[in-house]
Amino acid sequence: MTHDDSEALRPKNAPLSLLQKLGWGPFFAEQADASVMAETPPVRVTEVHRSGHHVVGEGIDTILPPRPDATVGDWILLNAEEPAESVVLERKNLIKRRAPGPERQVQLIGANLDTTFIVTSCNDDFNIARLERYVALALEDKASPVILLTKADLAEDVESYLSQARSISADVPVLAIDGRGEEPRERLAEWCKPGKTVAFIGSSGVGKSTLTNTLSGGQEIKTQGIREGDARGRHTTTSRQLHLLVSGCTVLDTPGMREVQLTDAASGLGELFADLQELSTQCRFRDCMHESEPGCAIKSALAAGEIGEARLERWKKLVAEDAFNSESLSPRRARDRTFGRIAKQPKKKGKK
Numbered sequence: 001m002t003h004d005d006s007e008a009l010r011p012k013n014a015p016l017s018l019l020q021k022l023g024w025g026p027f028f029a030e031q032a033d034a035s036v037m038a039e040t041p042p043v044r045v046t047e048v049h050r051s052g053h054h055v056v057g058e059g060i061d062t063i064l065p066p067r068p069d070a071t072v073g074d075w076i077l078l079n080a081e082e083p084a085e086s087v088v089l090e091r092k093n094l095i096k097r098r099a100p101g102p103e104r105q106v107q108l109i110g111a112n113l114d115t116t117f118i119v120t121s122c123n124d125d126f127n128i129a130r131l132e133r134y135v136a137l138a139l140e141d142k143a144s145p146v147i148l149l150t151k152a153d154l155a156e157d158v159e160s161y162l163s164q165a166r167s168i169s170a171d172v173p174v175l176a177i178d179g180r181g182e183e184p185r186e187r188l189a190e191w192c193k194p195g196k197t198v199a200f201i202g203s204s205g206v207g208k209s210t211l212t213n214t215l216s217g218g219q220e221i222k223t224q225g226i227r228e229g230d231a232r233g234r235h236t237t238t239s240r241q242l243h244l245l246v247s248g249c250t251v252l253d254t255p256g257m258r259e260v261q262l263t264d265a266a267s268g269l270g271e272l273f274a275d276l277q278e279l280s281t282q283c284r285f286r287d288c289m290h291e292s293e294p295g296c297a298i299k300s301a302l303a304a305g306e307i308g309e310a311r312l313e314r315w316k317k318l319v320a321e322d323a324f325n326s327e328s329l330s331p332r333r334a335r336d337r338t339f340g341r342i343a344k345q346p347k348k349k350g351k352k
């Protein structure tokens, strides 16, 4: 789905540097002068712990003091003398959700992703409404969603899972796979290229760590056996972690999320439900709630059987939820914007 010239520009057979394998490229390089980079070399956040951020770069593997403004996948210009003064570079994108709990905080899931694999399994975990949330979340930040239906080997009717998932959006590829064995390596190769960063997100037990293991060919993450008679696996992944594969692709494995609440996802929702959004512009009232207002284009389309009721209800629910969460988070957004300006400071004159 995404196009990128970096492959074409690289001379054939030139090996990627460690930084390039980690995902470094012009988008980040343009944010700082060579002199700034010589003093504060770029590093990528591979893991976030309470005690600090694990970062890796050319000849660098260290822990920075914890900072709430950086997350896994971020690029940082490392100030070795004053680590807390290190600067986070502007992101290509950032996947976030509203964290569960009363604080309504934004949880940063991962930054600078080329592909977001939304993982669910062909069993009780499969839920259209939840998949739509994940897709909207990824679309919002142009983090190219791909839906992966795991445990296809255990399901009797894989086709029905496939067709339901495909109904979400014509633009989102859907694959049913057995996450173990050789299959993922071949079928995900299109996205898992050297220098690319891919993420696995989804509920606990759907096979995210298994996929990371399969792609890496290694055994660095332990997965535990699924419980007998229980569609959900056990919780095994505790922190978000970037894994650099031998192939030169970087994989973000995330712990299972029980709930995804949208925040600041209006454009992602608009993209996912473009037909309904477009239709609603034809309602007589601009603030039509599509309930009982006269001249409601949505209601007319529903009555004419042109749109499905279940999907309409999901759209209304998600739009309301996103508006609510985004509203109550606006002070935090203002802070993020301020932060974005600070992050751009190392760049000198006129480059944009």
Ligand SMILES: Nc1nc2c(ncn2[C@@H]2O[C@H](COP(=O)(O)OP(=O)(O)OP(=O)(O)O)[C@@H](O)[C@H]2O)c(=O)[nH]1
Pocket (backbone or CB within 6 Å): 150, 151, 152, 153, 154, 177, 178, 179, 180, 203, 204, 205, 206, 207, 208, 209, 210, 211, 222, 223, 224, 225, 226, 233, 234, 235, 236, 237, 238, 254, 255, 256, 257
């Ligand atoms: N049969 C089958 N089993 C799978 C498949 N994918 C994963 N499993 C099994 O499902 C269980 C859970 O897989 P994990 O990879 O640990 O799941 P996870 O999504 O990483 O879970 P959390 O770390 O808790 O978020 C393990 O026993 C895997 O072997 C698959 O495609 N087919």
Ligand SMILES: [Zn+2]
Pocket (backbone or CB within 6 Å): 280, 283, 284, 288, 289, 290, 291, 293, 295, 296, 297, 298, 299
């Ligand atoms: Zn209406």
